[in-house]
Amino acid sequence: MTKLVEIRSLKKCFGSVEALKGITFDIEKGEVLGYVGPNGAGKSTTIRVLLGIIKASGGSAKIFGKDVWSDSIKIHKDIAYVPGDVYLWPNLTGGEIIDMLLNMHGSFDDVRRDVLIKKFEFDPKKKARSYSKGNRQKVALIAALASNAELYIFDEPTSGLDPLMEVVFQEEVSRLKSEGKSILLSSHILSEVERLCDKIAIISDGKIVEYGSLEEMRHLTRYEFKVETKIPITGFSNLEMIHDLKIEGNKAVFQADSDKIQDVLATLLPYQVIKIDSNPQTLEELFMHHYTQVAR
Missing domain, CATH: 3.40.50.300 (P-loop containing nucleotide triphosphate hydrolases)
Incomplete structure (x- = not known):
């Protein structure tokens, strides 16, 4: 071009x-x-x-x-x-x-x-x-x-x-x-x-x-995961690859870097996943994430 x-x-x-x-x-x-x-x-x-x-x-x-x-x-x-x-x-x-x-x-x-x-x-x-x-x-x-x-x-x-x-x-x-x-x-x-x-x-x-x-x-940033499992998720708050973790009963919402998706799936397996949804961040989310980090 x-x-x-x-x-x-x-x-x-x-x-x-x-x-x-x-x-x-x-x-x-x-x-x-x-x-x-x-x-x-x-x-x-x-x-x-x-x-x-x-x-x-x-x-x-x-x-x-x-x-x-x-x-x-x-x-x-x-x-x-x-x-x-x-x-x-x-x-x-x-x-x-x-x-x-x-x-x-x-x-x-x-x-x-x-x-x-x-x-x-x-x-x-x-x-x-x-x-x-x-x-x-x-x-x-x-x-x-x-x-x-x-x-x-x-x-x-x-x-x-x-x-x-x-x-x-x-x-x-x-x-x-x-x-x-x-x-x-x-x-x-x-x-x-x-x-x-x-x-x-x-x-x-x-x-x-x-x-x-x-x-x-997006490849350089994060995906957002929404997960529902049979066994309540524990220990995720100690994992470096997990960000912004929120747990309510058997449901969890968190973010992970795009190059850690395979690791996330492997870590979730023992909890018997019922439902999982993942989405890349929108431009607005990328933008806000970047400027939040700069402000800090």
Whole structure:
């Protein structure tokens, strides 16, 4: 596959504050990368560097093989961007702003624009000053999704949207992916990232702490087990491979590392298992587990 985005040891300092501490990741052609982390972790700083808004302090960042700072104008012809908070010209209508943004981009599909206006249930005739946050967000989303771009960068794109409109956005991301487009999706909605993304990068304090597919991340983490046995389980609290153990009568709930599954099954056999259920952690559980460990 062709790498559309290449970030290598990227650093950004604001005075004595190091916002990005040597991050590295790629986005392949046709790939959706989820970029997640708490507020202040460095997500928006990364995106601002990629857009050529701020200059990196070290390392490199390329889009389409071009440097994001020195070749930003050329790069912008083939990317579309939606920020997390959209500010509009108050005296223009939403439709006028969408058309202006599309004309500034230069390459767009006006039929797709009209379809998106209907799908997002958006009134393009109202003045922008009357729009709620969700409607301001729709303006940026419609303009971006109607653009003919190769890379789409979304920074908290569904902020302010109701759940029905979030579904519309997810459908559009799936459409773009089926067309071979590449997407960087920064979002706090972890279920959305889990559903849409091929790879996930988790950033904490300016460093990438997890990177890869969700399955690869799960392989390095834990499964949750729910077990019912004929003989009450004893002694499990002393086992290093068992975590967060809860026992109630003949039922037990616990977690174990994914590479210890065979050991768990062997240890359970003497207790005469009646029922067992195991599930990998969701992205939200992985995320919370990681940041709980960091906080400690």
